Amino acid sequence: MNKNLFYFILLCLIAWLILGTIFFKNRLCGVTPSAKEKTTAVIPPPVSNDRLLIQDGSSFKTTARNHFDFSEASYNYIAPLSAGVNTSINETATYLKANPNRSMTITGLYKEGEENSSVFPTLGLARANEVKKAFTALGISAKQLLTGDRLVGANVNLKDGVLLDGAEFSFSETTNDLAERLAAIKARLDANPITIYFQTGQQNVTLTQNQKKDFADLVFYLDNVEGSQAEVGGHTDNVGDAAMNSRLSRKRAEFVKGYLINNGLTASSLSPPNGYGPTKPIADNATKEGKSKNRRVEVRLK
Secondary structure (H helix, E strand, O other): OOHHHHHHHHHHHHHHHHHHHHHHHHHHOOOOOOOOOOOOOOOOOOOOOOOEEEEEOOOEEEEEOOOOOEEOOOOOEOOOOOHHHHHHHHHHHHHHHHOOOEEEEEEEEEEOOOOOOOOOOOHHHHHHHHHHHHHHOOOOOHHHEEEEEEEEOOOOOOEOOEEOOOEEEEEEEOOOOOHHHHHHHHHHHHHOOEEEEOOOOOOOOOOOHHHHHHHHHHHHHHHHOOOOOEEEEEEOOOOOOHHHHHHHHHHHHHHHHHHHHOOOOOHHHEOOOEEOOOOOOOOOOOOHHHHHHHOEEEEEEO
16 A cells, blocks of 8 residues: 555544544534533513512412501491402402411501501501401401501602501411400409590590500400490480480480491490490599599490
């Protein structure tokens, strides 16, 4: 064989081996010499327009595009509620009725500086009790509906005088371990009924912060003790005609009862109002101070 031809064939063989090695190496690694580096596209999660979310872990979930919104300083949510919110309320009611071992806490939100004209210690708690009515109206046991409040930060602004998304919802196990708290509330209110004082001839209600705390406890007691009721009784001093005082005391009692119903108590939890006139004084009508103490409405547990 020609020597030059031998070297040419040898070089071709070596080149073939080198190129074959590179080719198979790239094939085994899943890369071809001309392939560009591949990238994985990251798909963002879908953006939800839902504002209302009521969820109990993986067991239950309902959403709506609207929510419970409140005008500034108001404890009544803006009505009417949207069809979506009403659907979520109904779905939640169905879930709670089917699962009496589950309770839902409604937390009402409020902003510092909002005026609180309700009978509750905070505007947030008053709002939570108003939202609770939307659920109890569907037959949910009040024992499954707890209420709370949360003060929102200074960075939360009212939009056109409206606090949007004014309630939060969470779930927990239903508990019957309330005997001690309920007994303490009853003992305190039996010894010291909630007493609202009036000026002569007036019916305006002015509550102290302690009285608002008492009303919150009263609502809690009535919600959790089956068959319990509160009596609203009106009283006057001995100034004026006895018949007139009897009518006045009854009007005061009716006014306070209506005020309580508008603030979260149900009519069925309050017995018919009574007007006792000057017949049950708690102080001496011979003194100005005594008369002022006798002009009152008492809210008592029956």
